[in-house]
Amino acid sequence: MENKQKLNIKDWAEEDRPREKMLLKGVAALSDAELLGILIGSGNKNETAVELAQRILHSASNNLNALGKFAIKDLIRNFNGIGEAKAITIAAAMELGKRRKLSEVMVQPQITSSDDVYHIFHPVLADLNHEEVWVLLLNRSNKVIKKMQVSKGGINGTVVDVRLIMKEAIDSLATAMILCHNHPSGNSNPSGNDNEITRNLKEAGRIMDIQLLDHIIISDGDFYSYLDEGEL
Template structure:
């Protein structure tokens, strides 16, 4: 018996992702169906939903892991996913990160290391490379600005203390919190992390803009230099 793929257009109306979203609401759609809407079509042997299920299966149905996939990997590993479809998926993941960050637009107050982690996790946790960011605070410990200082590779990134102090001075910040991610998932600071922290602590002391903490962000947790007595 010859098998023929049943395209989405031949599904019952209530089972097609777009029609299902209109009739039953977006919350009725699975993650695979939402991704299927993004990519629009599959390949000769698979519907858009089938392709989406396969992509999700490869990341253990974890959207954070999906957010780590590059455009090139999506194109290379999944038949039917070209550049335009891969861009749609990556763009949707980035919008999700930014939407979560938008919830903190009203100058959140930092009271402990967990506040920093909650704020920075959407930006850093699922990146495949290291990035170094700073949070500039006012006298009430409210966030005035969040700025990316540098971007590097899997194992590290370059940081310039002059850029950080200039940003703090320009914003008239009262204090600084340092933050970077470890794509490896290892929360422990490296020797370089400790050296950078000490160097910036000294620069901040000289400029009367203290470094309050340095947070290392991973998918599963974080390391606080202040909490661990390393600052």
């Protein structure tokens, strides 16, 4: 009779390995056992990490709530290959899942006007003695996905790399963006360089179907909106 040789996870097809599968297809594509297998990292001499995870889940009737009630000592005692460190990792993951359910859903601010942008950035930019350029990345509902600084410069200006903005917008799955920067001089009127950056970012956004909704220039107590002024 031919001996059945155990396959290590490294022997699996790359798209079937849990870590590689997560990177390739996203975390939602993984089963509970595969996710648990990533947590425990390795199995025992007879089982891969995923096979051990399947057995652990089976003992909990394939119910994560039931698994969350397992004591650390029971995991160690009942499953070959689960030591203290792995048992603690499982317990910590179960606790994080429970706390996530109890956490309040983060409310994303929605942008409806240039005033909304001003109120977000005035506390950040108004008192600076140097220029900073920031961008808001928005979803289809004009809710903020991300707020990030893209450049920091001197009193008279700063350099903006449109490519970096577009890369971040694409990675964040944004559908729109708003540029914002300050004028330490107190004059909120746009410069020739401001106009050029606006044109370049608008064109890059048009190509990638990510609309530039506005460019706001903030000074102390005042602001200029390209959209409000009909310049966008």
